[in-house]
Amino acid sequence: MVRELVQNPLMLNAKSVRATEEDVDVARDLIDTLQAHLDRFSGMAAVMIGERKRIIAIAKGSMVIAALNPKILSKSGEYETEEECPLLGKATKVVRYKTIRLLWQDGNMKEHVALLDGFQAQLVQHLIDHCDGIVV
Numbered sequence: 823m824v825r826e827l828v829q830n831p832l833m834l835n836a837k838s839v840r841a842t843e844e845d846v847d848v849a850r851d852l853i854d855t856l857q858a859h860l861d862r863f864s865g866m867a868a869v870m871i872g873e874r875k876r877i878i879a880i881a882k883g884s885m886v887i888a889a890l891n892p893k894i895l896s897k898s899g900e901y902e903t904e905e906e907c908p909l910l911g912k913a914t915k916v917v918r919y920k921t922i923r924l925l926w927q928d929g930n931m932k933e934h935v936a937l938l939d940g941f942q943a944q945l946v947q948h949l950i951d952h953c954d955g956i957v958v
């Protein structure tokens with residue numbers, strides 16, 4: 823189900839809690855909502871649809887996948903850049919890492935680990951910030 827996007831700073835600045843198997847519907851709604859907004863967004867965090875759960879969704883071409891409880895295991899290649907959250911449209915300086923090793927769970931709570939770099943790595947770092955109540 824496509825959900826309405828949250829723009830209220832009080833909600834966006836809240837920290838999300840760990841997702842469980844009961845949050846699979848949230849993950850599904852997040853995928854639907856991102857799919858409906860692919861013209862503006864490449865990824866979304868659950869807090870953006872009003873759910874304080876550690877779930878992110880990422881577009882890979884026209885496909886969207888959800889990652890529950892994403893966690894950066896290691897990172898390298900620190901750099902400074904400007905980022906602009908499509909929700910706010912205000913460019914802000916941030917420190918990011920070129921390469922990250924990411925651990926997450928899928929909708930069946932199965933764990934995955936992958937090495938991400940470039941745009942995907944930056945996007946995931948931005949979305950994990952959202953899970954921590956940080957809006958860039």
Ligand SMILES: [Zn+2]
Pocket residue numbers: 906907908909948952958
């Ligand atoms: Zn954002």
